[in-house]
Structure formats: C-alpha cells, structure tokens
Amino acid sequence: MFEARLVRSSILNKATNAIKELLNEATWVCTESGIQLQTIDTSHVSLVSLNLLAEGFDEYKCDRNLVMGINISVMSKILKCANDDDDVITIKAKDGSDTIAFTFESHSQQKNSKYIMKLMNLDQEYLNIPDINHNCIIRMPSNEFSLVCRDLSQFGDSINIACINDCVKFSTAGDIGTANIKFTKTSSVDNKESAVEVEVQEPTKMTFSCRYLNLFTKATAFSPRVSLFVSLNMPMVVEYSIEGVDNIRYFLAPKIEEENNS
Known part of the structure; x- marks a missing residue:
C-alpha cells in the first residue's frame, strides 16, 4: 500500500509542469525513502531525474516498493484540478492495482x-548516474538563467557556455547576429539569493541546445537558485532544489560536433 499526503498540492503540479514537455510518460518508483523518477526523453538527448523524499511529505507510507507507469500529460490535467496551495492532496495506490487515486480536499473541508487514473505498463529503464568532478560549477538566480536562455534563443539554436577564472559567458550566433551575456563571480555574499558563484577547476567551453535549456527552466518556479555543472565532453547537469522535498535534475548531452567544428 502506498499513500502520500501533501498540504501544498502545488509541489506536484510544479513537478509535472517542469517535465511534461520533455516526457510523455515515466516510471515512478515509490520506496519507503520517497519517490524517484528517472527517464530519458523521447529524443534521447536529455535525462530527467526527480527526487521527492518521504520526509518532504506531510504523511508518507510505502509498505513495499511500488513501480508505477504514469502518463505525465494525464497526471498534469488531474493536478490542475487542485486549487493550488489551498488544497490538500492525497495519493493512494494499492499493491498490484492498475490505478492510482488523487484526492483533493479544501482546507475548510x-x-x-477524487480522481482515478489508470497506470501504464512501461519498461523500467533506470540508469546509474556516476559522480564526477565537474570542471565548472555555476550557481545563480534561477530567473536570471531563465532570461539568459530565453534571450539567447532569439539569436541562435545553441548556447555556448564558457567558464574561465571567476566568470561565465553565455553566447550564441545565428543568421541575424550574435549575443553574449557574461556573469562575474559576485564579490559580496550579503544577498545569497542574488549572488552568482563560479567555481572553475579547469577552463571549459561547451555547446548545448537552446530548446532543451529553455524547457529545463520550467523548473524555475521550484527554486530561486539554479546550479549548473559543466565538464568537457560530458552532459551538463542543471539542478533545482525543491524546498523541503529534494531536487529535480536535468542532464543534457553537449553538441560535440558543433563544438569541434567551431
């Protein structure tokens, strides 16, 4: 038996909004420690990893591991029926059942x-993501990163991310011109939420798809901060913390050929 209760129903709504344009369906693995999703998008360019810890829920019970195939689009439609933070959401699924139930209750009671959604039979594809020492780590306001991706996408299909010393430069080029946005490491940390932190172990320059980076910024609603982990010829990691719950991470393969030909 699996049962989870959230006083803030908007958390799950934001989660589905952050992944629904990348994934049509996904496997949710429920254990006593929480819920985990890890799925490659249909084009096999990016991977989404969502972790929701048990202690992040107001009530959480999972007697045995449960694997559920979820239609993300349908789940998103159901969650939109909730009245954001004004509703308490309870999710229930029985062992061996082919459905999952969502119950919304107003705080005034x-x-x-109650909505019942049929589960899907999906092939579980779980990848072991290795820990690596990244060449460059950038931590910045998530709304700033969202603006960078939005603005540069007006000029080109790809974004070059170059890290050197205490700076990070985002740039692109297209038929109509070029665009460059540079951030220098913030010297003062009085306001940590607006600070830009750049840690460079080795000067690094890689190229990534504008389209996917813009889709990743759908998670901006989760957190005021975003962390970017960049390494040579490795997927970039874009991570947003979910307060009191855990995090959502996106992995994006670089455009190796474009980088080598530039």
Missing part, C-alpha cells in the same frame, strides 16, 4: 474531489 467543504469540498472533496
């Missing part, structure tokens, strides 16, 4: 809504 005047309204109670």
